[in-house]
Amino acid sequence: MQTTQRPAVSEAVAKSRKKRELIKNVVAYSFIAPNFVGFAVFTLVPMVMAVALAFLSWDGSTNNPITFVGIQNFIDLFQDAKFRQALINTVAYAVITVPLTMAASLGLAILLNQQIRARNFFRTMMFFPYVASMVAVTAVWNMLFNPAMGPVNMILSGLGVENLPRWSVDNNWFICMGTVILFSIWKFMGYYMIIYLAGLQGVNPDLYEAAALDGASPWQRFWYVTLPQLRPTTFFVTVMLTIQCFKVYDIFLMITNFGPGGKTRVLVGNIYEAAFTSRKFGYSSAIAMVLFVLVLIVTLVQFRGEKSMNE
Amino acid sequence: MKEKSGITGGRIAVYVILILLSVLTIIPFAWMLSASLKLNKDVFAWPMEWIPSNPQWANYINIWTKIPLLKYIGNTAILTVVVTLLQLLTSSFAAYAFAKLRFWGRNLLFLGYIATIAMPWQVYMVPQFMMMSGMGLNDKLIAMVCLQAFSAFGVFLMKQFYDGIPDELCEAARIDGLSEYGIWAKIMLPLSKPSLATLTIFTFVNTWNDFLGPLLYLHTDSKKTLQLGLRMFIGQYSAEYGLIMAASVVALIPVLIVFLALQKYFVQGIASSGLKG
Structure with a gap:
């Protein structure tokens, strides 16, 4: 009797434990579901669709069939001069904007990390530019840099500069890109300044004291104490800024309008144009995959770097 | 003695540099404000007049009739409020489970959030638009809600904060007979005010300023948001400098207010969410 009862009891215990476990899971999922359902439907599903779409050809019309074209979209991509130009512009924009913005935000952070009056006011x-509406x-910016009447060129001509730059509409690619880059630094630097300020809080003050005792100059202190100590922050800022630059669209749209003559097109501009102007949805997704790979590379570098820093 | 005077000298230099840099940073806004009170023909007058001798307050009245600015602001305000509320509610809800509950598939689901956090929306905006159009959401404000209300960033930010709250607190509440929902509402929410404030401004600023999302989805004039409406206005009346600047000032004011009121949390939020990556 006893021997047959025991398994029954433990079975009941196991059953109730299973039930409790089930209830626990149901409760947990009820917490997650409201966000996860929205996130899955509106983010995860489109991401998977983006990958699939890159191998298809479709004009978006329900009358026309969706056809599988394999890697044809990618073959077309690399024969497309517009795409090559957009890729070069996007990467060039990132390569120049990232270090300049980093230098500006680090400089600001160091200035604003000192004990000075009205520090919060300056910060x-x-x-503020970072939270200000891009359209506004x-x-x-376009009025300030208006080539014919803008105050910037008025000041330059007052200084005796001949051949005034025509900024966002200049035929010189460097000046056009330079106008956008200058704007981007102004817009982004405040955000990364805050991240650097947080990083500076983590620098051990004893190190500065030791450096001062060794007679290090302010420059040496910066170079041998501050910069090495800020390495994780710098690394993080590089990754964030690079991704921010790769996905640029509205700055170029509103400042150069990808002109003159499409000289300053960027990847996201091409994604938009291919989808909504040319109605080549598959092709547009192939461009998006290039953006995806660029971001993926940057993210993987970050993972690698974080790992090596933690070791 | 010498050391001390050197420090004050350096200090003055720091102030001078800072003031110069702040002036440079703020000049575009000052110019915007000044131009918003001028006639079109005076906007580019040189040498310029920072404080207009004959301020055109009419610019600030005319923009409301020239474009349906009130409608745009109304749309944007509704959108921003709904998105922010949904974001706060669903993010803190999900984050509680990820931080404090053990359940099947937890790590996998959270990985789903983390893996996509760095992925720009621009990568999947086109298939997303096609899907939403298929659902009949094209040209509907609700599409913008679906787009912005469920972010990986919100869950991540809230989870990081909840991770810092000791588990013993929840354990004690459970023993006292509080349900998980009760713990979330009565213990976690009140404790997480700083991160809720951070998420509020991030979401508010992003939704208020969003341009590309509305550009894709909203086509009917009566459904447009402020940024989109402002941009269309600039395209149509590119020579109405005074009005453009006045409308720009109006578009900036709500963000300025929210930013100044909550900037402490903003700075903390960037610092904490930023460094952990």
């Missing part, structure tokens, strides 16, 4: 001022600030 707030420097930060590009509108004023």
Whole structure:
């Protein structure tokens, strides 16, 4: 009797434990579901669709069939001069904007990390461009840099500069890109300044004291103490900024309008144009995959770097 | 003695550099404000007049009739409020489970969030648009809600904060007979005010300023958001400098207010969410 009862009891215990476990899971999923369902439907599903779409050809019309074209979209891509130009522009924009913005934000952070009056006021001022509406600030930027009447060129001509730059509409690619890059630094630097300020909080003050005792100059202190100590922050800022540059669209749209003559097109501009102007949805997704791979490379570098820093 | 005077000298230099840099940073806004009170023909007058002698307050009245600015602001305000509320609610809800509950598939689901956090929306915006159009959401404000209300970033930010709250606190509440929902509402939410504030401004600023999302989805004039409406206005009346600047000032004011009121949390939020990556 006893021997047959025991398994029954433990079975009941196991059953109730299983039930409790089930309830626990149901409760947990009820917490996650509201966000996860929205996230899965509106983010995860489109991401998977983006990958699939890159191998298809479709004009978006329900009357026309969707056809599988294999890697044809990617073959077309590398024969497309517009794409090559967009890729070069996007990468060039990132390669120049990232270090300059980093230098500006690090410089600001170091200035604003000192014990000075009105420190928060200065920080707030420097930060404001980052939260200001892109449409509004590009509108004023375009007026300031208006080639014929803008105050910037008025000042330059007052200084005796002949051949005034025509900024966002200049035929010289460097000047056009330079105008956008200058704007980007102004817009982004406040955000990364805050990240650098947080990084500076983590620098051990004893190190500065030791450096001062050794008679290090301010420059040496910066070079041999601050910079090495900030390495994780710098690394993080590089990754964030690079991704931010790769996905640029609105800055170019509103400042150069990808002109003159499409000289300053960027990847996301091409994605948009291929989909909504040319209605080549598969082709547009192939461009998006190139953006995806660029971001993936940057992210993998970050993982690698974080790992090596933690070791 | 010498050391001390050197420090004050350096200090003055720091102030001078800072003031110069702040002026440079802020000049576009000052110019915007000044131009918003001028006649079109005076906007580019040189040498320029920072404070207009004959301020055109009419610019600030005319923009409301020239474009349906009130409608745009109304749309944007509704959108921003709904998105922010949904974002706060669903993110903190999900984050609680990820931080404090053990359940089947937890790591896998969280990996789904983490893996996509760095992926720009631009990569999948086209298939997303096709899917939403298929669902009949094209040219509907609700599409913008679906787009922005469920972010990986929100869950991540809230989870990081909840991870810092000791498990013993939840354990004690469970023993006292509080349900998991009760713990979330009565213990976690009140404790997480700083990160809720951070998420509020991030979401508010992003939704208020979003341009590319509305550009894709909203076509009917009565459904447009402020940024989109402003951009269309600039395209149509590119020579109405005074009005463009006045409308730009109006578009900036709500963000300025929210930013100044909550900037402490903003700075903390960037610092904490940023460094952990």
